[in-house]
Amino acid sequence: MTFELGFDIGGTFTDFALQNTESGELAIFKVLTTADRPEVGALDGMSTFLDQCGLRHVQLLNIFHGTTLVANTLIEHKGALVGLLTTAGFRDILEMRTEQRFAIYDLFLQYPPPLSPRYLRRGIRERIDRDGNILECVCEDSVRAAVEDFKREGVEAIAVACLHSYRNPANEQRIAEIVRASWPDVPLATSSDIAPEIREYERTSTTVANAYTLPLMSRYLKTMDAKLAGSGFGGNFYLMLSSGSSALVSAARKQPIRLVESGPAAGALAAAYYGELAGCKDLLSFDMGGTTAKVALVHDGRPAVASNLEVARVHRFTKGSGYPLQFPTVDILESGAGGGSIAWVDNLGLLKVGPQSAGSNPGPACYGFGGDAPTVTDADLVLGYLNPDYFLGGSMKLDRQAARQALAPLAKTFDWSIVETADAIHQLVNENMAATARIHILESARDPRNYAMVCFGGAGPVHAAGVASILGIAEVIVAPGAGVASAIGLLIAPIAFDYSHSYPTTLASADWRAVADLFADMETRGAQMMNDAGISTGETVIERSVDGRFQGQLHEIQVPLPDDLGVMKVDEFIARFNARYRDLYHYLPDHTPIELLTWRVRVSGMRAPVKPARLPQSSPDPASARKGERPVYFSEIADFVPTPVYDRYQLCAGMQIPGPAIVEERESTIVVRPKMEATVDDYGNVRLARAQAD
C-alpha cells in the first residue's frame, strides 16, 4: 500500500491529510502551529499522526506542503536585508510605485516600506531598449564595487532588475555572473528569471520580494527536506504554489515568493474537488475565518487564476496599499470580515462591521479573554447559531452574557433590542462578504445564479446560507473536513509550473519563429521539472496562452493558443480574442489592431484522482443524528424558534434535514435557515438548498 500526505501550516493550526492512493481512504489530523519554529510542530505532528494510522514515513510516496510562512514574512517584515542592482538612473522604481494615492480623501495615508532600502539600491550603467537591443553593456566594475559594499553593509540577499530585461536578459545575466564570482553563496534573484514580464515596478517588486524571502525559506525548506529524509521518507517532497499547483522542493526553493498564497490556493482546489463530487463545476469558494473572508471562483472545475496579485496590504484591504507580485495565482479576494470583526457606528450614525478585528486576543467578548468590543461571533452567539458549550468541540466555553453586554451600547445607539442588533451585525457582515464575491463574479462576466457555493472556515458554515441568498446562489455545499480543507487541497493539486515571458508585438507583425523559440525554451524547462518529478512526457500536459489587448489599451485578456502554432490561423485567433473580449465587455472596438504582450505556458503532470470515502446510507429521517434543541433567531421569522440540533458525525448519506436546523461539528456550525433543507450526499457533503414546495 502507498500513501500520500499533505500538510498545511497555518497561523494557528497545522493540518494534515493522508490518503491511501489505492483505496482512496482519507484521514485528517490537526495540531497547534509552533509559531517560532513551525517545522518542529509540523514534524512532530506528522510522526504522531503516522503513529496513529500505524504507518511509517517510509511508506509515504509523496509529501505535499503548504505554508503561510512566506506571507507572514512579508506582513511582519521579517525577511532578509536585500541589496538591489538596477539600471543606473532608476534606483527608485521600487519606492515610486505607481505615483498614485490609493485613497482619495485620506491625506495621511502610508505605504508599506520598500523591501530593499534606498541605501542598498544601486544603479549600474547598462541599458537595453524596447526591442531588446543592448544599447550599453554592463559596467562590470560598478557591480563589483556594489557587491563589496553590500558585504560590508550586512546584505543577506541580492536582487537584480533592469529595464526591458524581459526582452533580453543578457545584461541581468552578466550582472548575476559577476555577483556570483565575487560572492558565490549569496542568495540571488534576477527579474528575467523570476518574472520576465513587462512593467518595471511590478517586476522589480516581485524580484525583490523573492530575494527578501530567499534566505529564510531556503534554510527552512532545506531543514524540512533533510528531516523528512532523516525520518525515512524516500519519496518526492512538493510545495504548494499560489497558482494552485505543486512543485518539487528543488524548484520552489529558488522562487519561494510563489508560495505566498499556498494555503488559500489549496483551499480553492479543495472547493473545486468537493464541488465536482457534488456534480457542480462552477463554484464560489467561501472561506470565513477569524479576521478575514476569502472568496475564490472555480470555473469548469478549475480555480480561476489571475496573472498577478498584491500582498501585505497596509490599509483596510485597499488595492494599491501592498506589494504587487507578478506571477499566476489563484484569484482570491480577501475582505476584512471574520468572526472577530468588530461592529461600530460611523460618523453618519450608520452601523459598520470590520475591517478592525478583535483577532484571537483579546478576541470576541464572549471568549472571556477581556475583549469588550462587539464582534460577529458575539452576534452569532446571541442569535443562538453557536453553542456556548460546544465551541471547538467544547474545548472552549463561550459567555453569552458578555456578548450581550458588548452589544448593548450599539443597541442603545440605534434604539434596537440586543437581538435586533445582533441580527443587524449578522446581516451586514453577510452583505459585506457578498459584495466582495459579487465584484469578483461580475468582473469575470459571470452570473452568480449559475454558481454553487462551497464553504470553509470556522465561521463559513454559519454565514454561508445568508451570503448565498444575497447573491442568488441556489446551493451551498458544506464539505466534510472543511476545517482542514487546505491540507486536502494539497492532495489534489496537479504537479505543475507556470512560465511566462513578455515579447510585445502586434499580431500582424508577430515573428512566429521567435514565439516558437520562447515556447520551446519555457517548455524545455518545464519538461526538465517534470522529469525530475518522475513524470513521463506522455503524462505531461502543456497549455499555452497569450495576454493580448487592442493596441493602445493597458489591460490584457488571456487567450489560449493551440498546441501547434504552425497550424494556427491568425483569423481564428482574432475570432477567439474578439469572442473573449465581447464576453467580458459587451462591445468591440472597430478596426483596431491586436497587440500581444506576454506568452505563457503551464506544464503539468497528471495525478491519480483522489477517491473519496463514502458514508453509509440511511433513510431520509435524520432523527438518529439529533442531539438536542435550542432557541435560534431567524430574521425571516423575526423571532427565536425552537430549533433541532444535529451531530455532523452521526449523519448518514441520504438524510434530509428541514430548516430551521443546526448541525454541529467540532470546528464549525452549519446553520440551516427556515425554508431551506439540508441533504447529506454519499460523500458526506451537507448540501443546503431551498426546500421543495412547503
Add this chain to the structure above:
Amino acid sequence: MAGNGLDPLTLEILWQRLITVADQMSTTLARTAFSTTITASNDYGCVLIDVDAQCIAHAQRSLPIFNRTMPYTTGLILERFGREHIRPGDVFISNDPWENAGHNPDITVITPFFNGGALVGFAASIAHHADVGGAIDTNQVSDSYEEGLLIPLVRLYRAGEINQTALDFVEANVRLPTAVIGDIHAQVAANQTGAERCLALLDEYGLPDLRAISAEIHDRSERAMRTAIAALPDGVYRSKVVVDELDQPLQLVCALEVRDDEIFIDFSGTSPQQPRGAINVTFTFTHGQISYALKATLLPDVPGNDGCYRPIHASAPAGCILNAQRPASVSQRHRIGAHIFGAVIQALAEVLPDRVIAGSGFLVSTRVFANASDGSAISHSYLFSAGGMGANARANGISTVQAPALAGAVPVELFEIAVPILTRSREFIPDSGGGGRERGGLAQRMELGLLPGYQGTATVSVHAAGQNVPPFGLHGGEGGAPAQILRDGEVLSRAEKVQYASALPLTETKQRVGFETAAGGGYGPPKERAPERVRADVRDGLVSLAQAAQTYGVILDRESLQVDVKATEAKRRVM
C-alpha cells in the same frame, strides 16, 4: 427597527452597493479604454447622480474634481433639454471647459436611466482623452479657440440611435481618432453598466426609484459636514498664495468664513485671468478643488456625495484667474488650479493643525508626439510625473506621489513602447524635500531623449506646476524645491520656459529634454527633527551631509555617519 423611510441597516447596505456599482463602471472604463491617461494614470471618474442632478455615489478612485463637475453638467441637461424631453436611450456628451472640468481633453458622457418610463437617475463618466486637436505649444495660445475641439452639450444618442454627425465632427478634429472614439464608446459602456446595475439593485429591494436612498445619503452627509464645521470656531480665516507658473507672479487670495455650521469661501482679490498661456481656471474646476480640500480636511471618512457640500458656499469674482470668462485659454488650468487646494489648507492651518498637510509638488504633465521621417507613423503618449507630497504633523510627506491630484504614472517600459523615446533617468532628487520636523516628500528628475536609431523626430511638451515658488512648509517647516525644466541638462530660464517648454524638439539622439517636479513642504521646525531620523535620511541619500548641517543642524561624521551629539547641540543652539 425605528425610523421613517429607510432603516439604517438597509441604508448602509444600499449605499455600499451603489458605491460598488460606481466601482464597476470604473473597472469597465479602465479595462476598455485606449488612452494611457485613463488606463495607467487613472485620470477619469464615474458617478451615479439622482433625478435632481445630485451625486449619490462615486467610484472609490474617481478623481475628486470630476465628482463635482459631472452633477453640474447633469443639471445643465435638465435645464436645457427639459426633464420631460429626456428619453430612454438618450446619452449626452460635452467637453465645454466652462460646463465640465475646465479643459476640453476631459470629455463627459452622461446616460439617463429609467424605471417603468420614469427618469430614475444618471450614470456619468468623464475621462481625459488622448487628444482634442488644438495647438501643441500651449504656452503661446491666447484664447480657447486655439485649444481644439469644443463639444457643446448635445445628444450622443437619441432614443438609442447614435448621433453619427456629432461623432464625425469629433473624429475629424482630433489627432488620434481611434483612441478618442474608442474611449467615448468605453464611457458609454461604463455608463450602461452603471445604469443596469443600479436598476437591478432597485428591483432587488423593491424600490421604484432612488429618492428615498438619495435623501438619506444626502441628509446624513450634510449633517456630518455641518457637525464638522460647527466644531471650528466662527471667524474668517485667510490665506494668500503667490504662484508663478508662466510670465509673472500671481496671487490667489482666500477668505474662508466659518459661520455656525456653514462655510463661505471667496477668492476676491485674486489676480485677473491671463491673456495667454492656457493657465486660466474655470469656476467649475475651482469649485471642485475647494470642495475637495474641505472634504479631505473636514470629513475624509464619509463616502463622497453632494450632501457633503450643501453647507459650503464658494465664490470667486468673474474675470479673476479662478473664474475665467470665455474665451480665455484654459487647457493647462491645473497649473494654477492645483494651488487652490493649498490656499484652502493654509487658511485652515492654524485652526486645524492636525488635519492639514504642507504644500505638495503637484505634477509635471508631459506630452510626446513623434513623427517617423518617412511619414509612416505618428505616435503619442502622455506622461504624468508626480512631485513630493507635503508633510503633516505625524509623518514625512510621501515622495513622488500625486497630490492634490490623484492620477498615476505610466510605467517607463510601456511609455517606451508607445513612443520612440529612451528614458535616461527617473529618480528622486536628494535634498529636494522641504526641511521640517517631518520632512516633505522628495521630487523626481526625469530625462528623455530620442531612441537611438529612430528615424524621425519628436516634440515634447512639458507642463510643470509648482515653478518658481516653492510648495509651502507649515508651522515652521520649509518649502519644497520648485519644479524645473531642463534642456540638455541645463535648467531653462523663465524666458526660455515661456518660449520653448511646451514644444521642445528632439531631432538628434544626443539631445535631452528633462524636468524636475516640485517637492513637498516640511512640517514643523527642521531643528526639531530627531537627529537619528536625519542620519537615516543621509544614509539613504535623501538628504546630503550639507543639508543635514545647514537645514537640520545635525552634524554627522563623514565616514561612519554617526551623529556628533555635541556639535549638533551646539549648532542647534545658534539656529
